[in-house]
Amino acid sequence: MESKTTLSRELAKFAITASYGDLPEAVIHQAKRCLLDTIGVIIAGAALADSAKVIQDFVKEHGTAGNATVIGASQKLEASYAALANGVAAHALELDDGSKYATYHPGASMIPTALALGEQCNASLANILLALALGYEVSLRIGTSVNPSHYLKGFHPTGTVGTFGTTVVSSKLLGLSLEELISAMGIVGSLASGINQYEIDGSFVKHLHPGNAARNGIFAAYLARKGFTGPQEILEGRLGFAHCFSHAFTPEIVDRNLGKEWEFQKIYFKPYCSCRYVHYAVEAVQNIQNEHVVTLEDIESIRVRTHQNAKQGSDIPDYQTVLHARLSIQYGIGSMLVRGKAGLQEYTEENIKDDRIKALAQKIVIEEDPVIQASYPEKRTTIVEIRNKDGQIWSSTVDYAKGDPLNPMSDEDLREKFKEVTHNIFSGEKADKVMNWVMSGDPTEKPIVDLTKMLSY
Numbered sequence: 511m512e513s514k515t516t517l518s519r520e521l522a523k524f525a526i527t528a529s530y531g532d533l534p535e536a537v538i539h540q541a542k543r544c545l546l547d548t549i550g551v552i553i554a555g556a557a558l559a560d561s562a563k564v565i566q567d568f569v570k571e572h573g574t575a576g577n578a579t580v581i582g583a584s585q586k587l588e589a590s591y592a593a594l595a596n597g598v599a600a601h602a603l604e605l606d607d608g609s610k611y612a613t614y615h616p617g618a619s620m621i622p623t624a625l626a627l628g629e630q631c632n633a634s635l636a637n638i639l640l641a642l643a644l645g646y647e648v649s650l651r652i653g654t655s656v657n658p659s660h661y662l663k664g665f666h667p668t669g670t671v672g673t674f675g676t677t678v679v680s681s682k683l684l685g686l687s688l689e690e691l692i693s694a695m696g697i698v699g700s701l702a703s704g705i706n707q708y709e710i711d712g713s714f715v716k717h718l719h720p721g722n723a724a725r726n727g728i729f730a731a732y733l734a735r736k737g738f739t740g741p742q743e744i745l746e747g748r749l750g751f752a753h754c755f756s757h758a759f760t761p762e763i764v765d766r767n768l769g770k771e772w773e774f775q776k777i778y779f780k781p782y783c784s785c786r787y788v789h790y791a792v793e794a795v796q797n798i799q800n801e802h803v804v805t806l807e808d809i810e811s812i813r814v815r816t817h818q819n820a821k822q823g824s825d826i827p828d829y830q831t832v833l834h835a836r837l838s839i840q841y842g843i844g845s846m847l848v849r850g851k852a853g854l855q856e857y858t859e860e861n862i863k864d865d866r867i868k869a870l871a872q873k874i875v876i877e878e879d880p881v882i883q884a885s886y887p888e889k890r891t892t893i894v895e896i897r898n899k900d901g902q903i904w905s906s907t908v909d910y911a912k913g914d915p916l917n918p919m920s921d922e923d924l925r926e927k928f929k930e931v932t933h934n935i936f937s938g939e940k941a942d943k944v945m946n947w948v949m950s951g952d953p954t955e956k957p958i959v960d961l962t963k964m965l966s967y
Contacts, residue, residue, distance in 0.1 A: 513689075517745045520765040521651070522691040525644045525678050528769070530636045530954070533643055537772055538953070541639040543924055544607055544646070545624075546948045547779055548617040549581075549965065550928035551605045552596050556582025557935050558854070559602030561714040561833075562595070565721065569595045578626035579962045582935075586966075589626035590728045593676075596622035597721030601668065603783045603854070604836045605931065606720075610778060610786070610887045610914070612653025613660070613819065614667035616675055617777075618720035620645045623676040623727055625965075627683045628958040635953035635961070641682040643774055649675030650773040652745065655763040656756035658819055658887065661706075665755055669704020669719030676727025684731050691731075696740020698730035699751045709823055712834025779913040779924060783854050784835075787820035788842035789911040790892035795846040797906035798896055804847060806866060808898040814839060815879040815893040817886040825876040835862040840871035843894065854931070921949070940964065 513519070533541075555562045566583045569591040576588035580595045587595075600606050600618035607617040620642055628638045653660075653671035660667055677698045681691040704719040734740070744750050745764065752759040782789050791814055798804060816839075826838035835841040836857055844867035845852040855861070882891045895905045910917040919927070929941050936944070944964050947956070 514742060516692075516742045517761060517764045518692050518695045518742055519688075520768065521648050521678075522688055522695065524768050525648060525682060526686070526688045526691055528640065528644055530640045533640065534772070537643050537774060538639055540774055540777065541642045541646075542949050543779070543921065544617050544642065544777065545621060545638070546928060546945060547607055547924050548600055548621040549944065549948070550931050551603060551618075552581050552599045552622070553935055553965070554605065554854075554931040555599035555602040556596075559599065559717070561717040562599040562602045564714070565595045565598040565718075577630045579629060579966050581965045582967065584966060589630045590725045593622040593626040593724035593728060594721040596625065597724040598717045601720045602717045603931075604785055605780050605783045607777050607779050608786055609650055609653065609773070609776065610890055611657070611773070611776060612650045612667065612671060613657040613887070614653050614671050615720065616646050616649055616672060618668060619672040619723035619727070620649075620675050620679050622721070623679045623724040624683065625958065625962060626724070627680055627728060629962045631683050633683055633958050635948075635956040635958055637683060638958055639953055641679045644682055645675040645679035646774045646777070647772060648678045650776075651764045651768070652751075654773065655760045656752050656758070659758040660756040661819060662822060663755065663757060664706050666704035666706050666716065666719050669723055670702040670755060672720055672723035673698045673702045673726050673730075676724050677730050680727045680731035681734070684735060686731060686735055690734040692742055693738065693740045694730045694734035696742060696744040697733055697738065698726055699740065699744035701726040701730065702751060702755070706823065708833070709826070709837060712829065712831035712837070714833065716833060776915055778911075778915065779919045779927075781912050781919065781923070781927065782842075782852055783857055784842055784852065785824050785837045786911070787816070787824040787890070787892075788837070788839050788852075789913070790816070790820075790890060790908045791839045791894055792842045792846055792852050793908045793911055794892055794894035794906040795843050797908070798894065798904045799846070799850070802904050804896060804904070806847060806870070808900075809847070809870065809873060810897045810899045812843060812870070812874040813895040813897070814843070814874060814876045815882060815895075816876065817883050817890060818878050819886070820890070820892065821876055821878045827871045827874065829862065829871075832857050832859060832862055838871070839876060840874045841867060843874060844868075844870040935967075
């Protein structure tokens with residue numbers, strides 16, 4: 511097949527030629543933060559989420575024995591099955607990292623891929639951090655180039671865009687050549703899948719998307735290594751990913767200043783176990799509660815002004831399931847007003863049936879604001895206005911929710927989150943051991959199997 515200059519080739523060159531020593535220290539540190547955060551989320555999801563338990567049962571019955579750990583299931587399987595199970599667990603509690611520009615959750619697919627293949631290949635932590643930095647960077651650029659149109663068209667980028675990142679992670683750990691990685695990206699473009707119909711009924715399938723992306727990335731890399739080929743213009747081609755999956759494509763984003771400017775540094779982290787769009791509304795309500803005494807009986811109506819993505823994905827007053835409630839701005843606001851919090855314990859089958867929150871949800875109107883939309887995605891502004899029965903209006907505006915690079919979660923914040931989400935599963939001593947292993951010491955001298963042994967329970 512004749513070689514030609516394509517976006518896939520440019521991205522593949524970047525990924526294949528990069529070494530651990532090429533990474534800026536800030537990028538290495540970011541990779542450690544993402545790894546630690548996602549491990550904690552997987553541990554919690556594997557123990558607490560029904561969808562994760564279903565997938566654990568599935569891979570136990572149908573998976574092939576291997577060297578990769580299924581976290582929380584005390585079993586080792588072939589890498590693609592372990593990555594599938596851990597990817598579902600990573601996304602099941604809506605606590606995973608994300609990108610407001612690429613509109614998806616990269617860690618939920620890429621870190622399960624890296625852990626599974628890294629364990630199978632006996633990789634070092636340095637190998638893992640390199641593969642993750644490259645996988646995040648490639649997929650973030652692809653995602654940013656097609657969004658928000660890709661999301662608004664009905665696709666879930668965590669399942670679609672994520673496949674390109676997991677393919678880079680897999681190819682780097684497996685030592686693929688340049689031409690093999692180009693083919694692997696071409697292959698996985700045909701496997702990219704995930705649609706947002708789950709927003710209508712709150713079904714489990716949303717959680718499958720990152721697990722499927724992890725499995726497909728490994729699958730595509732293995733196929734390419736065997737000589738199976740994929741189209742070289744999978745991104746920009748006339749019938750390629752960008753044109754089939756989006757109404758608007760900005761190709762210059764894909765390779766602009768590649769290796770010099772890192773989209774990876776723009777990742778956000780989540781303090782709350784709900785859709786990112788909900789966080790803004792929750793923080794706005796917190797701000798109002800800090801300044802005013804808000805009683806349920808006095809609330810006449812609540813108006814939320816926000817951007818189109820939030821209106822489309824999180825305007826869910828009649829939530830039906832726990833997942834549905836995690837996506838619902840109405841439930842997040844209601845939980846804050848009724849209980850003063852919106853953490854893991856607030857998202858249970860019993861708690862989402864609370865009639866007080868259901869009644870409040872019917873008083874909440876969500877509107878797309880053209881001024882807010884004009885600044886999207888740099889600002890995902892949300893304005894909450896609570897009107898009481900005397901006609902008073904209490905308002906708060908949130909431009910950058912906690913966890914955004916402009917309102918960051920510190921390393922200590924992430925450590926506290928890790929301990930909070932794992933405290934019923936890991937002892938404090940074991941949590942500290944995992945956190946210190948990831949964040950401290952020389953990554954080149956740490957085999958990843960030392961970490962996965964700690965995660966097998």
